[in-house]
Amino acid sequence: MSTTVPLLEAQDLAVRYPNGEIALHDVTFQINSPSFMAIIGPNGSGKSTLVKTFLGLIKPFKGSIKVNGLDATKKSGKIRKMVRYVPQRDRIELSVPMKVKDIVLMGRLLKKMPPRFASVKDVETAKEALRQVDMLDLWDRPFPELSGGQRQRVLVARALASEGSILVLDEPLAGTDVESQDLIVEALGRYHKENDVSIVMVTHDLNPIHTLVQDVLLLKNTVVGIGEPCTVMDPELITKVYGPTARIVEHSGHRYCMTRDSGIDRHD
Ligand SMILES: Nc1ncnc2c1ncn2[C@@H]1O[C@H](COP(=O)(O)OP(=O)(O)OP(=O)(O)O)[C@@H](O)[C@H]1O
Numbered sequence: 001m002s003t004t005v006p007l008l009e010a011q012d013l014a015v016r017y018p019n020g021e022i023a024l025h026d027v028t029f030q031i032n033s034p035s036f037m038a039i040i041g042p043n044g045s046g047k048s049t050l051v052k053t054f055l056g057l058i059k060p061f062k063g064s065i066k067v068n069g070l071d072a073t074k075k076s077g078k079i080r081k082m083v084r085y086v087p088q089r090d091r092i093e094l095s096v097p098m099k100v101k102d103i104v105l106m107g108r109l110l111k112k113m114p115p116r117f118a119s120v121k122d123v124e125t126a127k128e129a130l131r132q133v134d135m136l137d138l139w140d141r142p143f144p145e146l147s148g149g150q151r152q153r154v155l156v157a158r159a160l161a162s163e164g165s166i167l168v169l170d171e172p173l174a175g176t177d178v179e180s181q182d183l184i185v186e187a188l189g190r191y192h193k194e195n196d197v198s199i200v201m202v203t204h205d206l207n208p209i210h211t212l213v214q215d216v217l218l219l220k221n222t223v224v225g226i227g228e229p230c231t232v233m234d235p236e237l238i239t240k241v242y243g244p245t246a247r248i249v250e251h252s253g254h255r256y257c258m259t260r261d262s263g264i265d266r267h268d
């Protein structure tokens with residue numbers, strides 16, 4: 001069911017880093033709520049910057065962006081209460097021998113007032129979230145011992161277990177194999193369908209998720225395309241962003257994007 005307040009609404013947004021780098025300019029778009037949406041674009045196209053801006057972690061140089069009607073500059077505290085965020089590079093200290101369960105429970109406990117004890121419900125929710133990404137067997141394993149892909153799955157479980165009406169994941173599929181990607185994507189898709197939660201997923205590869213997402217925002221430091229995956233998977237838009245070698249391939253009624261990232265034009 002669509003509500004009148006958009007999930008994201010940017011108006012003439014520009015973001016400049018202190019070194020003068022203009023990461024985003026002339027960004028105007030609207031995404032309706034609720035949505036499972038993807039933000040795509042090549043490296044350096046401003047995807048993470050956009051996320052950090054709407055979470056209020058970076059201030060715009062110009063314009064504004066709102067999350068569920070709340071201005072990211074003025075209401076960042078409220079926005080962060082509503083959002084569960086999985087950053088691109090999580091700064092979990094790997095020298096501390098935290099167990100998988102501690103990591104996932106952290107997602108629930110951090111939003112509580114101290115003293116922070118895990119209730120039976122917290123433990124149940126954490127276990128269910130790990131089950132969703134097929135990691136429950138690792139409940140008692142030290143997190144630093146896990147492979148990169150397993151860690152990603154645990155971090156997604158932590159986000160699923162925590163509370164908030166918007167889930168924001170920056171490149172959750174990075175460093176994962178196809179099996180882990182499928183597990184993560186299916187778990188997110190299920191979660192979006194079964195709960196009243198919007199999901200914003202940053203990815204440089206739309207192919208693993210394009211059958212699940214409703215809206216896609218294609219960035220190259222400004223908005224190049226916006227709409228349903230099939231609309232954005234357009235040869236003209238894709239070559240604008242990924243260069244002349246990018247191709248759209250149609251298969252079983254879906255459009256897939258082939259870029260140098262995905263292997264096309266590799267002769268090695
Ligand atoms: N802290 C920073 N200081 C200066 N410039 C930055 C900073 N962070 C990012 N940038 C620049 O802003 C631009 C956008 O970066 P951003 O990290 O948002 O891209 P991205 O689309 O998330 O890329 P990736 O796919 O590599 O994660 C890049 O040119 C980058 O060099």
Ligand SMILES: [Mg+2]
Nearest residue numbers: 047048049088
């Ligand atoms: Mg990024």
